[in-house]
Amino acid sequence: MTPTPKTALTIAGSDSGGGAGLQADLRTFFACGVHGMTAVTAVTVQNSLGVAGFSEIPVDVVTAQITAVAGDMGVNAAKTGMLATVEIIEAVASTLDEVGIGRGTQSHVPLVVDPVAASMHGDALLRQDALEALRTELLPRATLATPNLDEVLLLTGVRVSDGQSQREAAQALLELGPQWVLVKGGHLVNSPRCVDLLSDGTHIVELGGPRYETEHTHGGGDTLASAITAGLAKGLGVPDAVSSGKRFIERSVAEAYPLGAGVGPVSPFWRLSQSD
Numbered sequence: 001m002t003p004t005p006k007t008a009l010t011i012a013g014s015d016s017g018g019g020a021g022l023q024a025d026l027r028t029f030f031a032c033g034v035h036g037m038t039a040v041t042a043v044t045v046q047n048s049l050g051v052a053g054f055s056e057i058p059v060d061v062v063t064a065q066i067t068a069v070a071g072d073m074g075v076n077a078a079k080t081g082m083l084a085t086v087e088i089i090e091a092v093a094s095t096l097d098e099v100g101i102g103r104g105t106q107s108h109v110p111l112v113v114d115p116v117a118a119s120m121h122g123d124a125l126l127r128q129d130a131l132e133a134l135r136t137e138l139l140p141r142a143t144l145a146t147p148n149l150d151e152v153l154l155l156t157g158v159r160v161s162d163g164q165s166q167r168e169a170a171q172a173l174l175e176l177g178p179q180w181v182l183v184k185g186g187h188l189v190n191s192p193r194c195v196d197l198l199s200d201g202t203h204i205v206e207l208g209g210p211r212y213e214t215e216h217t218h219g220g221g222d223t224l225a226s227a228i229t230a231g232l233a234k235g236l237g238v239p240d241a242v243s244s245g246k247r248f249i250e251r252s253v254a255e256a257y258p259l260g261a262g263v264g265p266v267s268p269f270w271r272l273s274q275s276d
């Protein structure tokens with residue numbers, strides 16, 4: 001009989017364009033060889049040009065999806081992406097406690113929190129009044145938080161412009177309660193390299209890599225966080241899962257493709273023609 005793969009759950013919004021959100025997560029889980037499961041939080045109307053709008057899924061349906069898969073199939077690691085509203089964030093947080101996912105629960109199932117606030121075009125994916133709930137309800141439950149620089153500014157007030165301020169931002173984020181933070185440097189466009197900073201307050205790891213000249217980076221943050229989640233599901237520790245995720249996103253950006261009139265998606269497909 002074929003052995004059962006490890007499982008990863010994404011709690012995220014749908015991107016109708018297929019390049020970001022839960023579609024990016026599933027593409028990545030698949031490419032990384034883990035069984036992907038979803039708790040859909042919202043449906044966005046989205047393409048390569050931006051987000052035209054979104055509709056939230058009723059809170060009880062969001063939480064029922066989590067309990068349905070956790071109780072039956074089991075979750076080896078989970079990730080949150082777009083959560084949209086205060087009500088969804090609060091309900092997801094208490095359901096994660098109930099099913100034993102995240103920091104502070106007894107089961108040690110790792111939780112990656114990608115604190116999605118807006119699309120790369122600047123369209124809101126989180127209602128304005130929900131930022132505080134993200135800060136107080138979700139970040140303390142995170143094994144790892146993976147904000148981009150806009151999200152760092154919203155969450156901590158720290159404006160990152162170089163390596164020094166990236167370290168200050170990591171420290172400010174750790175004070176909000178996650179065990180580890182990864183401050184992503186993709187938006188430091190004046191830097192010739194893409195350097196992401198990982199820290200748990202004791203260990204500080206700079207993950208540097210080339211900056212590829214491409215405008216097609218739609219779904220890059222989701223793909224990175226999902227590749228890390230897949231690594232955690234397979235039993236890697238956080239530093240190893242993050243460095244493997246960083247290699248994964250580098251190749252995915254290198255092979256990103258144009259699609260539509262705007263920003264095309266990164267491509268997790270490179271992995272499918274390669275072995276680990």
Ligand SMILES: Nc1ncnc2c1ncn2[C@@H]1O[C@H](COP(=O)(O)OP(=O)(O)OP(=O)(O)O)[C@@H](O)[C@H]1O
Binds near residue numbers: 120
């Ligand atoms: N041009 C690039 N070349 C190589 N790596 C990149 C490039 N742009 C971003 N990355 C990497 O992709 C990952 C996502 O980074 P980024 O800071 O862009 O996150 P994000 O803003 O959440 O992504 P998204 O585009 O999905 O909103 C990081 O590991 C970053 O270093």
Ligand SMILES: Cc1ncc(CO)c(N)n1
Binds near residue numbers: 015020116120218222
């Ligand atoms: C649904 C969704 N989640 C996350 C992002 C951020 O990439 C997006 N553009 N759309």
